[in-house]
Amino acid sequence: MTTLRLRPEDPADTGPVGRVLAAAFARPDVLAPPEVGLVEELRGTDAWIAELAMVAEYGGEVVGYALLTRVRVRGDDGNAPALALGPVAVAPHRQRIGHGTAVVQAGLDAATELGERLVVVLGSPAFYRRFGFTRADRLGLTSPWSGLGDPWQALVLPASTGGEGLAPRGEVLFPSPWSKV
Numbered sequence: 001m002t003t004l005r006l007r008p009e010d011p012a013d014t015g016p017v018g019r020v021l022a023a024a025f026a027r028p029d030v031l032a033p034p035e036v037g038l039v040e041e042l043r044g045t046d047a048w049i050a051e052l053a054m055v056a057e058y059g060g061e062v063v064g065y066a067l068l069t070r071v072r073v074r075g076d077d078g079n080a081p082a083l084a085l086g087p088v089a090v091a092p093h094r095q096r097i098g099h100g101t102a103v104v105q106a107g108l109d110a111a112t113e114l115g116e117r118l119v120v121v122l123g124s125p126a127f128y129r130r131f132g133f134t135r136a137d138r139l140g141l142t143s144p145w146s147g148l149g150d151p152w153q154a155l156v157l158p159a160s161t162g163g164e165g166l167a168p169r170g171e172v173l174f175p176s177p178w179s180k181v
Helices: 011-024 034-042 099-113 125-131 176-180
Strands: 004-008 053-058 061-075 078-090 118-122 152-156 170-173
Touching (some): 011 034, 011 053, 034 061, 034 176, 053 099, 061 099, 078 099, 078 170, 099 125
Parallel strands (some): 078 118
Antiparallel strands (some): 004 053, 061 078, 061 170
C-alpha cells in the first residue's frame, strides 16, 4: 500500500517542486506561473527556513508542496518575526484527496516545533479556516493585500514551550521576491 510521506524539501526536490508548482498554478496567459519564480528566489534569501519547505511524496513522486518563509511584523515594539505560508500546491492529478491539507498541516506543525508564533497567508478562507486561520485584520495585521478582505488571513500558533506571549501586531513586511507575485 502506498502512503503519503511528508518531509522537508531536499536539494533533489528542486525540479519536482518546480513542476508541481507549474502544474498547479498553470494559466494559459503565462509561460511560467510567478509562484515558480517566487520559490526559486526565496531559496536564496534570509527568509528561507529549510525545515519549513515541506513536500508531500506519494509513490516516490513529489505531489504536494507547502512553503513557510520568514516575514517581519513592524509594530510599535519594532520588527517581530513571523511566517508567510505560500505557495501551497498539489499536482492536479492528486488534488481533492487531502494532500494539500496534509502538507500544510505538516508545515504548521514544524513551525510550532520551531517555536514560531504567527503565520500569515493569502488564500481561500474555506481552505485555510480548517487550520484555524482568521482574517488578519482582526489580529491587527496589515499588508499590501489587506484590501482583499477575507483572503488575507493569519494564524497564531500554539506556544511550543509554555510561554504564551502575544502575537505581534502591525504591518507585515515581505521579502522582495514577494513583490513579483
